[in-house]
Amino acid sequence: xxxxxxxxxxxxxxxxxxxxxxxxxxxxxxxxxxxxxxxxxxxxxxxxxxxxxxxxxxxxxxxxxxxxxxxxxxxxxxxxxxxxxxxxxxxxxxxxxxxxxxxxxxxxxxxxxxxxxxxxxxxxxxxxxxxxxxxxxxxxxxxxxxxxxxxxxxxxxxxxxxxxxxxxxxxxxxxxxxxxxxxxxxxxxxxxxxxxxxxxxxxxxxxxxxxxxxxxxxxxxxxxxxxxxxxxxxxxxxxxxxxxxxxxxxxxxxxxxxxxxxxxxxxxxxxxxxxxxxxxxxxxxxxxxxxxxxxxxxxxxxxxxxxxxxxxxxxxxxxxxxxxxxxxxxxxxxxxxxxxxxxxxxxxxxxxxxxxxxxxxxxxxxxxxxxxxxxxxxxxxxxxxxxxxxxxxxxxxxxxxxxxxxxxxxxxxxxxxxxxxxxxxxxxxxxxxxxxxxxxxxxxxxxxxxxxxxxxxxxxxxxxxxxxxxxxxxxxxxxxxxxxxxxxxxxxxxxxxxxxxxxxxxxxxxxxxxxxxxxxxxx
Amino acid sequence: xxxxxxxxxxxxxxxxxxxxxxxxxxxxxxxxxxxxxxxxxxxxxxxxxxxxxxxxxxxxxxxxxxxxxxxxxxxxxxxxxxxxxxxxxxxxxxxxxxxxxxxxxxxxxxxxxxxxxxxxxxxxxxxxxxxxxxxxxxxxxxxxxxxxxxxxxxxxxxxxxxxxxxxxxxxxxxxxxxxxxxxxxxxxxxxxxxxxxxxxxxxxxxxxxxxxxxxxxxxxxxxxxxxxxxxxxxxxxxxxxxxxxxxxxxxxxxxxxxxxxxxxxxxxxxxxxxxxxxxxxxxxxxxxxxxxxxxxxxxxxxxxxxxxxxxxxxxxxxxxxxxxxxxxxxxxxxxxxxxxxxxxxxxxxxxxxxxxxxxxxxxxxxxxxxxxxxxxxxxxxxxxxxxxxxxxxxxxxxxxxxxxxxxxxxxxxxxxxxxxxxxxxxxxxxxxxxxxxxxxxxxxxxx
Numbered sequence: 013x014x015x016x017x018x019x020x021x022x023x024x025x026x027x028x029x030x031x032x033x034x035x036x037x038x039x040x041x042x043x044x045x046x047x048x049x050x051x052x053x054x055x056x057x058x059x060x061x062x063x064x065x066x067x068x069x070x071x072x073x074x075x076x077x078x079x080x081x082x083x084x085x086x087x088x089x090x091x092x093x094x095x096x097x098x099x100x101x102x103x104x105x106x107x108x109x110x111x112x113x114x115x116x117x118x119x120x121x122x123x124x125x126x127x128x129x130x131x132x133x134x135x136x137x138x139x140x141x142x143x144x145x146x147x148x149x150x151x152x153x154x155x156x157x158x159x160x161x162x163x164x165x166x167x168x169x170x171x172x173x174x175x176x177x178x179x180x181x182x183x184x185x186x187x188x189x190x191x192x193x194x195x196x197x198x199x200x201x202x203x204x205x206x207x208x209x210x211x212x213x214x215x216x217x218x219x220x221x222x223x224x225x226x227x228x229x230x231x232x233x234x235x236x237x238x239x240x241x242x243x244x245x246x247x248x249x250x251x252x253x254x255x256x257x258x259x260x261x262x263x264x265x266x267x268x269x270x271x272x273x274x275x276x277x278x279x280x281x282x283x284x285x286x287x288x289x290x291x292x293x294x295x296x297x298x299x300x301x302x303x304x305x306x307x308x309x310x311x312x313x314x315x316x317x318x319x320x321x322x323x324x325x326x327x328x329x330x331x332x333x334x335x336x337x338x339x340x341x342x343x344x345x346x347x348x349x350x351x352x353x354x355x356x357x358x359x360x361x362x363x364x365x366x367x368x369x370x371x372x373x374x375x376x377x378x379x380x381x382x383x384x385x386x387x388x389x390x391x392x393x394x395x396x397x398x399x400x401x402x403x404x405x406x407x408x409x410x411x412x413x414x415x416x417x418x419x420x421x422x423x424x425x426x427x428x429x430x431x432x433x434x435x436x437x438x439x440x441x442x443x444x445x446x447x448x449x450x451x452x453x454x455x456x457x458x459x460x461x462x463x464x465x466x467x468x469x470x471x472x473x474x475x476x477x478x479x480x481x482x483x484x485x486x487x488x489x490x491x492x493x494x495x496x497x498x499x500x501x502x503x504x505x506x507x508x509x510x511x512x513x514x515x516x517x518x519x520x521x522x523x524x525x526x527x528x529x530x531x532x533x534x535x
Numbered sequence: 536x537x538x539x540x541x542x543x544x545x546x547x548x549x550x551x552x553x554x555x556x557x558x559x560x561x562x563x564x565x566x567x568x569x570x571x572x573x574x575x576x577x578x579x580x581x582x583x584x585x586x587x588x589x590x591x592x593x594x595x596x597x598x599x600x601x602x603x604x605x606x607x608x609x610x611x612x613x614x615x616x617x618x619x620x621x622x623x624x625x626x627x628x629x630x631x632x633x634x635x636x637x638x639x640x641x642x643x644x645x646x647x648x649x650x651x652x653x654x655x656x657x658x659x660x661x662x663x664x665x666x667x668x669x670x671x672x673x674x675x676x677x678x679x680x681x682x683x684x685x686x687x688x689x690x691x692x693x694x695x696x697x698x699x700x701x702x703x704x705x706x707x708x709x710x711x712x713x714x715x716x717x718x719x720x721x722x723x724x725x726x727x728x729x730x731x732x733x734x735x736x737x738x739x740x741x742x743x744x745x746x747x748x749x750x751x752x753x754x755x756x757x758x759x760x761x762x763x764x765x766x767x768x769x770x771x772x773x774x775x776x777x778x779x780x781x782x783x784x785x786x787x788x789x790x791x792x793x794x795x796x797x798x799x800x801x802x803x804x805x806x807x808x809x810x811x812x813x814x815x816x817x818x819x820x821x822x823x824x825x826x827x828x829x830x831x832x833x834x835x836x837x838x839x840x841x842x843x844x845x846x847x848x849x850x851x852x853x854x855x856x857x858x859x860x861x862x863x864x865x866x867x868x869x870x871x872x873x874x875x876x877x878x879x880x881x882x883x884x885x886x887x888x889x890x891x892x893x894x895x896x897x898x899x900x901x902x903x904x905x906x907x908x909x910x911x912x913x914x915x916x917x918x919x920x921x922x923x924x925x926x927x928x929x930x931x932x933x934x935x936x937x938x939x940x941x942x943x944x945x946x947x948x949x950x951x952x953x954x955x956x957x958x959x960x961x962x963x964x965x966x967x968x969x970x971x972x973x974x975x976x977x978x979x980x981x982x
Contacts, residue, residue: 038837049650049876058882060617062963065885067892069780072913075751077782082657085879088619095647095873099628102643106627112636119538120631123583128804129621132594137607138806139942140598141934147596148805154593161577173669173807174862176849184711213849213859219712222854260564291562296569307862311538315624315866316644317634317666317826319808335707351949361707365610365672365700365795366806378590384580387536393558394541400561401549418553418561445640450633456850473540474549501834506639509834513638516831516843520820522663523653 043507044097050524052094053084059091101507102316103450109472109480113422113453113465114208114256116286116308121382124311124375133374138366142348148370149346153339155377159304159323162388163285164295167331169324170339171368175283178303178322179214179250181335181363185301185326186248186277187218188333188360195275198247202276204233206257206457211250211281220247227459231257231414231424233267242274252281253297254288256457257414258399258422258465268298277301277330285309286469287396287421290389300327306369310376321372332358337367394470395421398477402466405481409488413460421469427462435491437462439499443490446498446505447483536580600803600939604969606897608917608960609747609942610671610698610773611806612798614886615964620800620873624866634826634862638841639833644865645840648828651872658778658875659792660785661814666826666842667868668811668860671795672701675741675771676708677813677824677858678793682739682767683714684857685822690715690736692729692766695722696746698773699948705741714738721944721951723748723910723919730760737764739791743771744781747947748958749914751781758788767791775799775812776962777915779887791815799878800870810867821847824858886963890916893961893970900974901959906981910956917960919944923981926957932980938973 038045069076086094103110110117128134136145156168169185172178183201190198201215204225212222223246226237233251242249249271253261261267268278280294280302286309288294294302306312307320314320326334338349338356348367349356383391396418403412403423411429412419427437441451441464453465468477490498503509541549546558555561562570581589600613607613624630628643635641635648648666655664668674679691691709693702693716706716715736719728729740740761744752758768770784772794784792794812801809815823821844829843849856878886894916901920902909911918922929926943933940941959944951961970 046646048646048653049872050653053876053879055879056881058879058885059619059877060882060886062882062885062889065888065892067895069888069891071895072751072781072891075753075781075913077778077780077786079786081778081783081880081883083654083875083878083880083883085881086876088617088877091873091877092619092623094876095623095629096626098643098646099623099626100643101640101646102628102632103637103640104628105631110633112633115633117631117633121538123586125625125630127587127590127594130591130594131599131601132591132597134802134804135599135601135613136597136805137600137605137613137803137939138611139607139609139946140600140939141931143931144598144934144939145805147593150596151590151593158577161575173673174860176859176861177669177673180859184707187711209848209850209853209856210859210861212854213852213856216854216856217708217711217859260562262564262566265566265568288565290575291571292565292569293571293575296571297566305862313630313866314633314862316629316632316641316647316869317865318862319669319810319864319867320862321808350946361710362700362703363673363707364670364704364807365698369807370805371802371808374590378586381578381581381586381589382538382583383536385574385577387539387580388577389574390536390539393561394539394546396561397541397546397549397553397558400553400555404553417564418555420561420564441637442639445637450640451637470539470541474545476540503639507642508639508837508839511638511833511839511841512831513841513843516829516841517846520827520844521830522649522820522827522843523656524649 043100046094046097048524049084049086049094052090053086055084057085057087059086059088108448109468109476110450111452111466111468113467114283116467116469118311118469119471120311120313121379124378127378128371128374146345149339149348151377152373153341153346155373156339158380159325162289163325164293165325166328167326167334169326169334171335171363172303172322172324173364173369174318174320175303175305175322176210176214177363178324179210180217181324182279182301182303183214183218183248184360185330185333189330190247198245200246202241202246202249204251206255206459207250207252208256208281208283230416231259232261235263235266238267239270242270242276246274246276248277248279250279250281252284254284254420258419258424259414260420264297283308284421287392289392290385291392300330306372306376311379312372312375319369319372321369333360335359335361335363391470398468398470398472399423401477402468402481406484409485422465422467424460425464426460430491433491434496435499437464439502440487440491442502442510443487443499445503449480449483603937603939604972605939606941606959606973607939609947609958610795611803612774612962613803613964614776614798614962616800616874617877619877620870623873624870629869635842638839642839645828647869647872649830649840651868652828654872654875655812656814659814660783661792662817663820664812664814665823666828667864668813668825669864670807670809670811671773671793672704674793674811674813675701676705678769678791679705679709679714679739679741681791681822681824682769685819686738686765686767688736688738689713690717691738692717692732692740694729694742695719695725696748696750697741697743697771698747701771721948721953724750724912726752727757730757733761733764733766737766739767739769741769741771745774745777745915748919749911749917751913751915754787769793774915776887776890779883780891781915796871800874801867808864808867810864810871822857825860825863889963893965897959897961897970900970904974904978916962917958920957920959922955922957925954929980933976936976938976940973940977
């Protein structure tokens with residue numbers, strides 16, 4: 013028997029030209045052009061096998077629905093393929109650096125996922141008898157202890173569902189505290205111009221009007237302006253620290269002193285706690301309330317936009333007003349106080365049904381225990397070191413918004429270095445996509461023109477940071493060298509080219525509807 | 536430390552590039568009074584094995600729903616979730632991605648959101664749905680604020696069967712902006728009582744079906760009365776599985792639907808994270824809170840999806856936004872969409888029918904126990920019973936006998952005077968053996 017030696021070619025042959033033909037089907041190699049489930053699925057198909065019901069619904073009469081609902085079904089292999097194909101069109105922290113400033117995209121340890129899925133945590137009902145969930149309540153108590161110790165604050169409300177919900181909780185506690193003193197004339201919240209959009213939105217949500225505080229040339233709160241705007245009508249100031257320019261508010265203690273002297277409370281937006289965790293305690297800075305995004309600092313996954321968790325630490329002055337439920341412990345074990353009674357008699361109410369984001373509590377505690385006090389301090393130090401390293405490597409070519417002094421966990425650049433190139437911050441960001449990186453936060457904070465806010469986090473190696481800096485420097489060289497097409501048309505190599513957001517907003521299409529000739533009723 | 540890639544050598548080299556002598560140089564802006572030497576007073580780092588051991592010990596102190604006959608509901612439900620769901624949501628590209636702010640490299644998340652919005656809109660019978668809220672209770676509160684914006688009125692009437700936690704959450708949000716809430720006292724079957732409370736200042740009525748006692752209500756007449764008075768109708772659904780069997784809120788006249796989506800794709804998780812569903816009539820779209828995903832095209836004309844109508848949102852409109860919500864329940868809505876895609880209409884209808892059938896069996900079993908009276912006239916998968924003694928003590932006694940026998944109403948509202956009322960639920964996971972065990976243990980406890 014002899015081998016056929018005219019087999020398939022094993023070396024590249026033919027054209028190696030740089031222009032590639034468009035594919036005929038829309039698919040591109042590993043990237044599939046994937047239809048919607050409404051186009052793929054069957055109206056009479058299901059991917060679950062169920063027994064027939066033992067009894068009918070004749071007892072419900074006219075309450076029973078009769079018309080088609082419009083929910084296609086997929087068999088299991090079809091469903092698996094559909095969602096796996098879609099997944100491949102996403103950037104992810106597990107793929108590469110995700111340097112979104114203010115978002116803290118750090119590695120999400122899988123131990124946390126495993127712990128959250130233990131049936132003793134994931135398969136317990138929020139209203140089971142408390143005697144049957146002592147471990148779950150104890151876990152909440154332990155998480156509370158870690159959060160209070162790390163922030164140097166005496167109390168924490170665990171239930172807020174995300175950062176903005178935490179802001180709401182903090183402002184409601186402040187509102188309740190003023191009310192309790194009969195001080196009902198305070199209708200204003202002061203917010204720096206550089207603040208996250210959630211701050212003014214939350215203040216308005218609680219019925220306050222918002223007054224902006226100016227910023228100094230070195231990117232901090234303008235104390236003179238703050239002092240001028242504080243008065244008997246001010247309920248609170250909301251200041252992010254480190255702030256959204258990536259800078260520590262040097263005068264933070266003076267800020268809190270001024271606020272307190274004017275009878276206002278100091279709400280700190282804790283979105284950037286990752287820069288100082290384990291090294292600086294907000295309680296030492298005069299903070300009255302601060303939310304902690306467990307999905308930022310404490311590594312619970314962002315999941316494409318949530319779920320998050322936003323526990324709020326509170327000062328002695330605000331603690332009595334924390335919302336129900338409260339965790340208390342005593343001789344009989346752990347207890348949830350679920351109403352405005354006993355220890356929680358002055359609670360301002362309830363933020364949500366049940367007890368908050370238990371699944372996130374487990375993940376965050378697993379992360380904290382893994383790092384410990386020593387590791388968490390190192391987290392802050394490495395996060396700050398990484399950001400300063402990026403700033404140092406890029407500042408010769410790109411323009412830091414605040415060149416003087418160190419930054420904290422994120423490095424902020426403006427677009428003055430792009431002047432005359434015809435390339436905008438948006439173009440530059442889209443070109444980064446072609447190089448395999450997720451863009452940094454763009455056009456935020458609003459106080460810096462064409463802002464580019466880069467937050468690497470501590471979970472990047474020096475090798476990755478260098479790869480990232482090398483890519484940005486190469487792109488900067490291309491921009492300054494007049495290679496504008498690379499930027500204007502970008503991205504070229506993403507699953508899609510630049511999307512028409514104006515069209516989406518002008519002709520909103522927010523759900524799938526059957527095209528003529530393929531309508532639902534015919535199925 | 537296993538999550539930190541930098542070596543001591545890396546750190547030294549990087550400090551050198553920065554031009555700093557030590558890490559402390561980078562923290563110079565921290566006021567001296569707040570600088571600390573050493574670490575905070577917490578345990579040092581721990582290996583994976585140690586953490587696992589410690590947390591597993593805590594988990595072991597809890598009675599998992601799946602380990603005993605289980606009948607709790609009241610806003611959180613134990614359903615069977617196919618293994619595929621948990622596998623897909625743990626894929627790196629879904630689990631570890633951010634909000635899809637760069638649509639060219641987030642089409643996976645965005646297309647799922649578009650599918651999710653369509654599923655929710657179709658299921659609720661509404662025109663548009665958003666990309667999720669935190670949970671059903673916060674969705675309800677936001678719906679009330681939205682109704683007040685739309686009608687420019689300042690009063691919300693809450694139905695007697697609205698879940699007390701939903702009422703509490705709504706009151707927190709509404710009172711903060713000066714919206715008055717009218718509550719009518721908990722009743723098993725009196726959603727229509729809201730009609731008498733509607734006046735010229737009423738922005739909306741909030742009606743739950745099936746309500747917290749399990750009672751299913753046709754809200755058509757309530758909607759007619761509300762609309763006649765210029766008020767909006769918010770229909771709340773805490774058990775979304777019920778929409779596989781019962782009429783959708785849209786067909787009964789709802790303007791806004793606020794629902795808890797946990798039942799599809801999501802575990803009990805001791806109360807969170809869950810996924811709030813928020814749907815409305817098309818004309819209300821621009822007053823909706825939260826993210827919306829819309830269809831568009833890319834530069835080459837290919838279909839793609841983006842977050843849209845964001846001029847409603849906090850990152851653009853700041854203090855003029857429709858809500859302060861930012862992060863929502865992305866991964867939980869993915870779980871919902873996967874599970875719903877697997878079920879399809881056929882599977883959903885079938886699993887809903889099984890839920891209902893099992894609840895009917897449970898009703899027959901419990902009504903045969905001496906002293907137990909079934910209160911709920913029409914139900915999907917949960918109902919209320921009156922016991923001859925306070926329900927809280929009965930539930931504790933049942934737990935000691937290895938049965939998680941429902942939720943005492945007093946756990947939700949101790950002041951309602953309904954201490955003898957117990958809420959019980961059966962789903963597709965409930966077996967005949969579970970029901971028999973519950974029945975015999977309840978008889979023992981009551982005897």
